[in-house]
Amino acid sequence: MVEYNEVLNVKSDMVIRMYTKVIKIDKDNIDEAALEDLKAAAALLQNGELVAFPTETVYGLGGDALREDAAKKIYAAKGRPSDNPLIVHVADIKQVEKIAKDIPDNAKALMERFWPGPLTIVFNKKECVPHGTTGGLNTVAVRMPNHNVARELIRISGVMLAAPSANLSGRPSPTCAEHVYEDMQERIPMIIDGGQVGIGLESTIVDVTDDRAMILRPGYITKEMLEEVIGEVAVDKAILNPQGSDYKPKAPGMKYRHYAPKADMTLFEGEAKSVIEYINNLTAECEKQGKRVGVIASDETIDKYDCKDVLSIGTREDEATIAHNLYYILRQFDEMNVDVIYSECFKDEKLGSAIMNRLKKAAGYKITKV
Ligand code: TXA
Ligand code: MG
Numbered sequence: 001m002v003e004y005n006e007v008l009n010v011k012s013d014m015v016i017r018m019y020t021k022v023i024k025i026d027k028d029n030i031d032e033a034a035l036e037d038l039k040a041a042a043a044l045l046q047n048g049e050l051v052a053f054p055t056e057t058v059y060g061l062g063g064d065a066l067r068e069d070a071a072k073k074i075y076a077a078k079g080r081p082s083d084n085p086l087i088v089h090v091a092d093i094k095q096v097e098k099i100a101k102d103i104p105d106n107a108k109a110l111m112e113r114f115w116p117g118p119l120t121i122v123f124n125k126k127e128c129v130p131h132g133t134t135g136g137l138n139t140v141a142v143r144m145p146n147h148n149v150a151r152e153l154i155r156i157s158g159v160m161l162a163a164p165s166a167n168l169s170g171r172p173s174p175t176c177a178e179h180v181y182e183d184m185q186e187r188i189p190m191i192i193d194g195g196q197v198g199i200g201l202e203s204t205i206v207d208v209t210d211d212r213a214m215i216l217r218p219g220y221i222t223k224e225m226l227e228e229v230i231g232e233v234a235v236d237k238a239i240l241n242p243q244g245s246d247y248k249p250k251a252p253g254m255k256y257r258h259y260a261p262k263a264d265m266t267l268f269e270g271e272a273k274s275v276i277e278y279i280n281n282l283t284a285e286c287e288k289q290g291k292r293v294g295v296i297a298s299d300e301t302i303d304k305y306d307c308k309d310v311l312s313i314g315t316r317e318d319e320a321t322i323a324h325n326l327y328y329i330l331r332q333f334d335e336m337n338v339d340v341i342y343s344e345c346f347k348d349e350k351l352g353s354a355i356m357n358r359l360k361k362a363a364g365y366k367i368t369k370v
Contacts (some may be wrong), residue, residue, distance in 0.1 A: 002363075015076050017186045022177060024193045027054070027073055027148045035156075039150075041190055042157035045070075045337055050077060052166040052180045053153055054194030056146040057203050058120045058173040059180045060089065060163030060328070061188065065099070071132035071162055077187040080169040084253045085135030086144045086162040087120050087203070090285075092153035097159065099129050099140055104196070106230040107208040109167060113229045116146035120218040121320040122207040127178070133162045143203055149194045165202060166191075166364045171360070172259050172327040175200050200324040203352050204252055213241070216251035218354040220323065239357060261330040263294065264342040265312070267364040270370040278305045278370040279342045286340055294333040296323070296343035309338060326358055 007151045019334060021221065025038045027270045030038070041051045048070045061077065063070030065088040074086065090096055091109065096103060100109050100123035103111075108284050125140035134140050154161055165173035168183040177193030204219030206226060214234040217225060238249035266277045283293045283306065295307045299315040314321030333341055343363070348356045360367065 012078055016188055018182065018186060020185045020191060022181060024177075025149050027048050027194050029053045029146060029361035031163040034305075035152075036150055037192075038156050039152055041192060042159070043162070043191055045153075045157045045159045045325055048073070049190075050074060051153070052177075052184055052188060052191040053163070054177070054192060054197055055089070055147045055150045055159075055163075056198045056222075057145070057201060058175055058197055058199075059166040059177065060145075060150070060161070061166035061180075061184065062089065062163040065089075065133050065160040065162035066128055066130065068132035071130065074162060074164060076170045077184060078164060080164065083135045084164075085137055085206075086133050086164050088129070088133065088140055089150060089154060089161040089163050090142060091151045092144075095154075095160050096142055096269040099126050100124065100142065102124050104208050106213055109165040109229050110206065110208075110213075110226065111144075114221055114225075115144040116145070116151065117144070118203040118253070119143060120203045120205045120217075120308045122209060122216065123203065124209055128257065137252075139209055139316050140206060141206070141251075147194070149192060151182065153192070170260055172261060173202060175324075175327050175330075177325075182331075190282050198324070199320075200326060200328070201358060204354070207250060207270070214250065216249065217254055218357050220320075220351060220354065221261070222350045224350060229257055257328070259327065259358050259362045260364070261339045261341060261362060262334045265343065265361050265366065267343050267345050267359055267367045269345040269367055272301060274370045275344055276301060278368075280306050282342060291339040292337065292343045294336060294338035295343060296329060298344060298346075309333075309336060313343075319346065319355060322346060322355050323351060326355060330362055 025034045048067050050073050054062050063074050120141050120143040122141045124140050131138045166180045167174050174180045175197045180191050199220050204221040205217040207214045212234050216236045228244050236250050238247050286293045295305050295310040296313050297310050299312050300310045313325050347353045
């Protein structure tokens with residue numbers, strides 16, 4: 001589908017086809033050769049071009065945050081809807097002062113505690129940030145990534161990077177450079193391959209423009225972790241009850257059916273034993289109809305499924321492993337061309353809230369209680 005972007009007056013299929021260069025950089029060893037490569041990437045960014053780069057959460061598709069023409073290219077390359085704003089990535093606190101009108105005390109405390117890291121903070125924006133970057137909003141979302149390659153790129157280029165996840169709009173976020181290439185080949189001039197990302201889910205977004213801070217998107221930094229630093233934090237109602245109301249999410253991107261695999265996906269909630277039995281029965285039925293089924297299990301349950309295409313998303317003992325593998329698995333099932341995906345559910349608390357938020361979105365909120 002061709003999306004029309006009202007803010008930037010650009011159509012998502014207005015992409016000039018080009019050669020995409022992939023360069024590899026080891027984040028733990030940025031040597032002379034790597035610095036030369038980063039300079040080449042920086043030159044592209046200084047010219048208003050796009051470069052995809054690794055962060056600790058997912059890969060980002062970066063362009064100069066203060067240039068509307070760069071934002072236009074980002075929206076076009078991703079095929080992103082018009083009202084979905086971009087996160088600005090910075091390498092030091094001084095850069096935040098350039099784009100945020102005010103930095104409230106609670107934000108200062110959060111930056112001190114969690115930056116660099118997977119926390120995005122929404123501020124009132126200064127004039128210099130174009131509406132192209134903020135999707136027409138008067139606020140700007142900012143984060144400092146905890147990844148040497150990302151920060152060096154920002155530092156060397158001197159450019160703050162507006163960067164959404166580097167996937168085509170609606171596809172699972174990329175957690176390795178191969179996945180970026182799948183979606184962005186011939187659409188952007190350069191991808192920096194920094195290997196697999198660490199976390200695997202996008203940053204937590206917290207809005208500090210009202211008196212009480214509010215979570216707009218759950219992520220690796222949980223509500224409890226934020227509250228330890230700044231006291232009570234609200235959660236956008238739209239996250240808790242995305243379907244039950246007309247309530248509009250404060251992070252415009254949260255309303256889209258993001259992160260979706262190509263297959264039709266359903267989640268199953270209930271006692272492990274019942275879920276496994278239910279999924280096994282459904283799988284048998286689907287296979288009779290000639291459909292290929294993919295099952296998302298966990299280390300604890302994988303042996304109990306009859307299905308041949310069953311993958312473990314990680315261990316329930318350590319939810320970080322589940323976050324890490326989530327998008328990777330969705331893309332793997334895409335590659336295997338499964339028609340249907342059945343998935344187990346996980347505890348909807350702490351990091352589990354972010355995991356369930358992404359799984360529910362991937363499934364278009366189809367959940368069966370068994
Ligand atoms: O971990 C991440 O945050 C990754 C990496 C690349 O840093 N980026 C990322 O960007 O997930 P993206 O574009 O896929 O998601 C950005 C989200 C969207 O839901 C968008 O609506 C929200 O941030 N957002 C951006 N600016 C906002 C603003 N000013 N107010 C409210 N929400 C905003
Ligand atoms: Mg995204």
